[in-house]
Amino acid sequence: MEPFRPVTAIAVPIKGVNVDTDQILPARFLKFDRSAGYGRFLFHDLRFDDAGNERPEFILNDERFRSAEILVAGENFGCGSSREGAAYALHDFGIRAVIAPSFGDIFYNNCLRNGLLPATVPAQYATELRDTLLRLPDPRLTVDLEALTITDSSGAASPFTLGSFWRDCLLRGVDEIGLALRHTEEIEAFERERSRRLPWLS
Amino acid sequence: MQSNVTSQSARTLFEKIWDQHVVLRRTTGPQLVYVDRVFLHEGSFHAFSDLRRRGLKVRRRNQVTGFADHYVPTRTRRVEDAPNERVAEVLRQFSENVRSTGIRAFEIDDRNQGIVHVVGPELGISQPGMTIVCNDSHTSTHGAMGAIAFGIGQSEMTQALATQTVWLAKPRLMRINVHGSRAEGVHAKDVALAIIARLGSAGAVGHAIEYAGSLIEKMSIEERLTLCNMSIELGGHSGIVAPDDTTLDYLSGKAFAPQGADWDSAVSYWRTLVGDAEARFDLEVSIDGSLIAPMVTWGTSPDAAVPIDGCIPDPDKLTGAARSSAIDALNYMGLTPGTPMTEIKVDRVFIGSCTNSRIEDLRAAAAIARGRTARVPTVVVPGSEAVRRQAEEEGLDRVFRAAGFEWRHAGCSMCVAINGDFVPAGERCASTSNRNFVGRQGLHSRTHLMSPSMAAAAAVTGRLSDVRRALAFGPKG
Ligand code: SF4
Numbered sequence: 136m137e138p139f140r141p142v143t144a145i146a147v148p149i150k151g152v153n154v155d156t157d158q159i160l161p162a163r164f165l166k167f168d169r170s171a172g173y174g175r176f177l178f179h180d181l182r183f184d185d186a187g188n189e190r191p192e193f194i195l196n197d198e199r200f201r202s203a204e205i206l207v208a209g210e211n212f213g214c215g216s217s218r219e220g221a222a223y224a225l226h227d228f229g230i231r232a233v234i235a236p237s238f239g240d241i242f243y244n245n246c247l248r249n250g251l252l253p254a255t256v257p258a259q260y261a262t263e264l265r266d267t268l269l270r271l272p273d274p275r276l277t278v279d280l281e282a283l284t285i286t287d288s289s290g291a292a293s294p295f296t297l298g299s300f301w302r303d304c305l306l307r308g309v310d311e312i313g314l315a316l317r318h319t320e321e322i323e324a325f326e327r328e329r330s331r332r333l334p335w336l337s
Numbered sequence: 338m339q340s341n342v343t344s345q346s347a348r349t350l351f352e353k354i355w356d357q358h359v360v361l362r363r364t365t366g367p368q369l370v371y372v373d374r375v376f377l378h379e380g381s382f383h384a385f386s387d388l389r390r391r392g393l394k395v396r397r398r399n400q401v402t403g404f405a406d407h408y409v410p411t412r413t414r415r416v417e418d419a420p421n422e423r424v425a426e427v428l429r430q431f432s433e434n435v436r437s438t439g440i441r442a443f444e445i446d447d448r449n450q451g452i453v454h455v456v457g458p459e460l461g462i463s464q465p466g467m468t469i470v471c472n473d474s475h476t477s478t479h480g481a482m483g484a485i486a487f488g489i490g491q492s493e494m495t496q497a498l499a500t501q502t503v504w505l506a507k508p509r510l511m512r513i514n515v516h517g518s519r520a521e522g523v524h525a526k527d528v529a530l531a532i533i534a535r536l537g538s539a540g541a542v543g544h545a546i547e548y549a550g551s552l553i554e555k556m557s558i559e560e561r562l563t564l565c566n567m568s569i570e571l572g573g574h575s576g577i578v579a580p581d582d583t584t585l586d587y588l589s590g591k592a593f594a595p596q597g598a599d600w601d602s603a604v605s606y607w608r609t610l611v612g613d614a615e616a617r618f619d620l621e622v623s624i625d626g627s628l629i630a631p632m633v634t635w636g637t638s639p640d641a642a643v644p645i646d647g648c649i650p651d652p653d654k655l656t657g658a659a660r661s662s663a664i665d666a667l668n669y670m671g672l673t674p675g676t677p678m679t680e681i682k683v684d685r686v687f688i689g690s691c692t693n694s695r696i697e698d699l700r701a702a703a704a705i706a707r708g709r710t711a712r713v714p715t716v717v718v719p720g721s722e723a724v725r726r727q728a729e730e731e732g733l734d735r736v737f738r739a740a741g742f743e744w745r746h747a748g749c750s751m752c753v754a755i756n757g758d759f760v761p762a763g764e765r766c767a768s769t770s771n772r773n774f775v776g777r778q779g780l781h782s783r784t785h786l787m788s789p790s791m792a793a794a795a796a797v798t799g800r801l802s803d804v805r806r807a808l809a810f811g812p813k814g
Contacts, residue, residue: 151662153538153638157774162755165380166408166423180776185762209658211539211572215774216753217474219383219490237542240508240574241474241488248492262658298506300366312391312492315500318361318369322502325360325371326397333606335599336373336467337399 136250138308139280142231144204146276147194148265154208155215156242160224162216173220174227205276207265208235210258213242222249232278234285234295236261247301248311252280254295280306347615349510350579351545354485354610358468360502367504374462375401375497376453376471377440379408379431384472384494385438393499395438400501402462403435403442404453408756411718411745414446420757451721451747454478454691458562459723461591465580465607470497475691475771476575477568481561482588483580483610485545488569508574509543509619514550517627522805524701524788525560526693526769528552529567530632532624534642541573544620547612548578552626558587559697566692567771570639580607631804633678634773634786636666641773645791645803649676669775670783671765678801681785684764686715686796687778688742688789690752693769694720696727698789702769703733705793705807711741712799716758718750742796754779767795 164176181193189196195203206225212235213221222245225233233246236258246253256264267287268274277286280302284292297305304311315322330337348356361369377384381403388395395401408427410418419425428445435442443450449460454475457463465483470476472494479486493503513532533540546568553561561578568576578584585604588594595603630644641663643650651674652663667674672681688694688702699719717737719725725747728734734744750758752770759779760766766784769792770777773784785801794802797810 150658151665152658153640153662155638155772155774157772157777161776161780162753163780165755166427169383169386180780185780211542214538214572215474215569215772217472217488217490218380219492222490237539237572239572240543241490244493245490248490298366300363300504311504312393312496312499315369315496315502315504316393318502319500321360321369322371322500326501329371333466333603335595335603337397 136308136310139250139252139305141277141279141281142204143275143277144231145200145202146205146207146268146274147200147203148268149194149206149208150265152209153211153214156213156218156221156239157215159213159221160218165218165220169223172227173223174229177224177228199272199274204229204231205278206230206233207261207268208233209261210236212238214239217241219245222246222251226251234261234264247305250305252278252297252305254278254285254297256285256293256295260293347613347617349616349618350547350610350612351485351510351577352616353612354466354468355507357466367506369502370505371468371502372470372497373400373467374469375501376404376457376469376476377401377494378404378406378453378471378473379427381472381491381494382427382430382434383491384498385434387491387495388498391495393495395440395498396501398439401440401498403431403440404456405431405443405445405450406452407749407753409445409450409748410756411748411750411758414746416445424756448722451723452691452694452749454562454566455695455720455724458482458558459721461588461594464588464594464603465584466610470503474569475566477573478562478566478691480565480568480575480577481558483578483584483607485575485577487575508545510547511541511544511573511620511622512547512549512618514621514623515548515552515626516550516623517552517625519552519626519629522631522790523629524790525556525563526788527629527632528626529564530634530639530642530786531629533567533571533640534632535624536571536622538570538638538640539572541568541571544573546571546573546576548576553578554581557697558583559695562695563692567639570771579611631788631791633791633801635670635672635678636663637669637773637775638666639771639773639786641666642786643678645678645801647678649674649678651675679803681801682765682799683713683767683785683795683801685713685760685766686792687718687751687766687768687770688716688792689718689720689750690770691720691749692771693789694718694724696724698769699724699728699733700731702789702793703736705790705804706740706742706797707736708812709740709797709810711796713796715742715796716745716751717742718745719747721747740797751778753777754782760784767792767801
């Protein structure tokens with residue numbers, strides 16, 4: 136995985152709370168292989184009408200936000216289905232960081248596994264930030280994972296949270312599966328002990 | 338850190354099971370957690386590609402089970418009847434992936450095929466004290482067996498298959514106590530919807546839920562499965578109910594439950610799975626179950642639920658984001674504030690999904706359907722082929738057919754609408770599934786969530802109906 140570097144980019148405010156993964160990636164696109172890219176499916180039914188034309192009212196079709204690499208959302212973003220396709224779609228569209236007060240648990244993990252930064256911020260800050268971004272002609276933010284800060288164009292920096300384990304993984308581009316595989320001996324010892332105690336399980 | 342053991346040693350049920358599964362204890366953040374059972378459905382093709390790309394093998398195939406459920410057609414048991422070639426391809430890929438890795442799987446033509454969250458408990462594969470993962474958010478269902486069960490993504494599935502572990506930070510702990518007794522016509526689904534309406538869709542974010550209290554203790558396993566299923570609609574990491582005699586009775590004799598001397602050892606182990614009385618939760622909620630009425634959703638988030646004798650709420654009584662979300666939801670749903678719920682007409686009815694497709698659910702639906710006639714297209718999709726057989730033995734299929742309900746084979750079907758069964762654009766569906774999200778049951782579909790008997794009531798009246806008034810629904814044969 137690519138190490139996460141500070142990103143300065145357009146940040147798009149997504150309205151609402153509890154935005155579910157069915158909105159981020161409608162289920163009918165789940166059957167597709169990853170190789171073709173999932174970017175065009177991102178927010179598909181909000182972005183496009185039934186004829187495939189852009190819906191002008193959806194914010195990602197607004198010229199100011201088209202090239203967004205940061206997303207700012209409300210509470211419980213990515214709730215619902217476990218589909219990792221939601222993280223693929225964000226990633227393939229070019230999103231690098233998602234800022235929200237809270238996330239769906241599985242979506243949060245899926246982001247981390249795809250090099251996407253889920254940045255947790257206070258609810259009040261997320262609301263204000265979304266309002267501010269809507270007003271700015273050039274709605275840019277800088278997200279610095281090393282410093283755990285979000286900086287707006289005026290230079291004001293605000294903190295966000297991410298546990299140190301995941302921060303290190305993202306910064307160093309560590310592969311968590313590889314990391315688990317390094318503990319094969321401990322896993323084997325654990326399994327021996329477990330099947331001695333609970334023999335019917337294995 | 339062994340100081341002050343007495344006050345710190347009281348542990349919740351979740352913590353006891355958790356502690357038994359930590360392979361690698363780290364001071365903060367995620368631990369390396371062992372998983373006893375890995376379940377997977379057809380959507381796992383990304384994980385299998387990932388395994389191949391990395392040159393990794395399935396570590397413990399005996400602890401892995403596959404289920405064909407999301408993509409299977411429900412009119413027949415033939416892959417060729419999939420709605421399109423890509424869906425058929427996903428089903429074939431699934432068969433190929435499980436066969437080439439030696440994973441036992443319930444494929445489309447297996448007599449025990451069905452939805453993973455129905456079949457796992459039904460065959461006794463899901464047991465108390467286990468950690469269970471599946472590439473599906475409703476894995477929380479299996480918590481009803483007294484297990485820690487949670488959904489994972491594809492990358493985590495790759496890791497689970499290759500190492501039999503996941504990285505997971507211990508969730509915060511929440512207990513939801515439901516006391517009192519349920520009124521007539523109130524199902525586990527209503528209890529779940531009432532809890533979600535009260536706490537909100539984000540009410541349990543970051544928390545592992547334990548359901549407790551007299552009402553829960555009196556619930557059957559199937560009811561507990563319905564309740565734990567919807568933990569995810571509350572934003573929870575997982576949901577668990579402490580195993581008790583009801584659990585043991587349910588498991589006894591199941592095909593995959595321990596047998597003979599193993600059963601006795603298992604029972605003595607399962608008996609240890611209770612939380613300590615002094616154990617502390619980060620969040621605790623109490624709900625009076627006797628106040629719960631049959632519930633129905635009006636919006637596009639499961640917390641948008643009201644009692645069936647209520648009305649569509651007025652967004653103007655809300656403020657900020659909640660107000661604009663409610664306005665968007667009502668526009669999408671084509672509903673007007675102030676409308677009594679029972680005046681809402683439906684275009685079709687779906688009885689099925691991992692929330693409500695077990696035998697008790699079908700019995701409840703059949704009790705309303707018996708001797709009456711569907712006013713709108715209605716499908717009944719049993720959760721498993723075993724449930725289907727049981728229902729047929731009891732004659733429920735004949736009740737449904739006589740009422741004009743369609744009787745299908747097992748699968749997820751219209752819950753997620755990727756197998757060819759869907760709600761046509763603009764139509765309104767009374768559904769026993771768990772999600773009323775925008776487009777969930779098909780592009781521009783409108784979903785009202787409710788219990789199986791409420792869904793059957795909607796079928797025979799053509800509108801959302803109060804099941805407590807069933808006598809007014811017309812002819813009974
Ligand atoms: S029935 Fe619906 S919610 Fe349940 S596993 Fe299938 S698609 Fe998911």
